[in-house]
Amino acid sequence: MTITTAYVCARCGAGSSVSSLTWRCPECLGPWELDFTAAPVPLASLAGRVGSLWRYEEALPLSDPYCSLGEGRTPLVRLTDTVSAKLDFLMPTLSFKDRGAVMLAELARRLAPRRVIADSSGNAGTAMAAYCARAGLDCTVYVPEGTSPKKLEQIRAHGARLTVVPGDREATALAAREAADEPGTFYASHVFNPYFLHGTKTYVYELWEDLGGRLPDTLVVPVGNGTLLLGAALATSELYAHGLIGSRPALVAVQAEAVAPLAEAFRAGADDVPAPAPMRATLAEGIAIPYPPRARQILRAVRESGGTFLTVTEHQLRAAQLDLAARGLFVESTGVACWAAITAEPREGSVVVPLCGAGAKTGLAAGSRAT
Incomplete structure (x- = not known):
């Protein structure tokens, strides 16, 4: 079957056919980008489309999927007057992945x-x-x-x-x-x-649709390898370039305090993570990445959006998991990081946080207990 897109390296400009199975740039060993330009998604025509992420077909590099399990179109629920949560743990395998x-x-x-x-x-x-x-x-x-x-x-x-x-x-x-x-x-x-990033960007397309053609002032996103954040940056860039939103939201990236190489590089004004961070135990194991391959892209995306990095402690993660459970939402300990961060450091304006993985996958964080 013909694949019309190709890989390109943003670092050195090298390229490769997707069918070659080359998984990174052979010249500089950096991660590939995709030579693909999304077309505008017509908001008015979405109501009658398939109820999955494939409804945004103009923005996706693949179409007519055989292996879809109905992923996407997860609910957006209000947590406070200004903060809403997108329940991405309500997926076929119980996570945003x-x-x-x-x-x-x-x-x-x-x-x-x-x-x-x-x-x-x-x-x-x-x-x-x-x-x-x-x-x-x-x-x-x-x-x-x-x-x-x-x-x-x-x-x-x-x-x-x-x-x-x-x-x-x-x-x-x-x-x-x-x-x-x-x-x-x-x-x-x-x-x-x-x-993968062109899949995660549908998170933002869904927000845009559910909010009637707009986006919140701030998107708070957990970051380890940065796949959700980079997908969000990709989507906001596409929507803005097509005139479908008037401004791009700030991207606030969240890391566990125990393993926070990106947050440290951001605060130091660095363009990259200079060396692997020490690997320490953390409840947010899913974002404990000491040396992210796409660190440069992540740092640039946060800065260009006018956003920032926040870090959360183990105590804050435990408290956030219990707090969400008390609100009826049982989320795994990595998936509560954004709620923990925004509770500790509130943002002005409208905010959306993702709840990325179901609590049934890991159980209650060690040291926590319901009261």
Whole structure:
């Protein structure tokens, strides 16, 4: 099946056919971008379209998906007078990663590789396992030791092979990247493959539609590898370029205080993360990334939006999880980071936070107890 888009490297300008299965730029080893220009999405015509993220077909580099599970179109609910939450844990695999995983699985199905591999701290792996099962693809997921048993069970249930890597998330990524260079392998990397970002950008297209053609003043987003934030930046740029919004919202990025290389680089005025951050234990394991490959893009996107970085403590994460549960929303401890941050440091104007993963995936944070 013909793929009309191509990969391009924003760092050095090199390019590659998508069908080559090259997962990063061979010249500078940087992550690919996609040579694709989104067309305007007509707001008035959306009411009669399919009830999934594929309703925004003009903005997506793939169409007519076989492996969709109905992902997207998650509810937006009010938490306070100014803050609303988008319930992205109400997805087929219970996390926002489904937005990008369906794009990667659909792409892989069309390219027909010998096997698909992915690496993850849990949610991206479960999403890829599910969508590869849907697409009939052989899938192996690399995870770090200490990954939630419930997430491992979910990956196995979808029929994917599990490779548990001794060490942390970074060691897992390195092991997967070594395997990704084997012939016939499609590396379904939510970090390096830009198709994933074109999936996560639908989060903002949904907000734009639900809010009647506008966006909130501030989008608060958890950031580890930055896939949701970069997708949000991509969507706001497209909507603004097409004249579909009058201004772009500020992007406020949230990291755990324990592992916050991007927040530290932002505060230092740096354009990149100079070296891997020390890896410390944190309840927000899903965003504990010591050396994000797309750090330059993330820092630039936050600065260009007029946003900032916030960090949250372990105590704040525990408190936020209990607070949301008391409001009827049981969210995993990584997924409450934005609510923890915005509760501690409120923003002026309208704000939307994502609740990215279901609490059923991990249970209540250690040291927390309901009263």
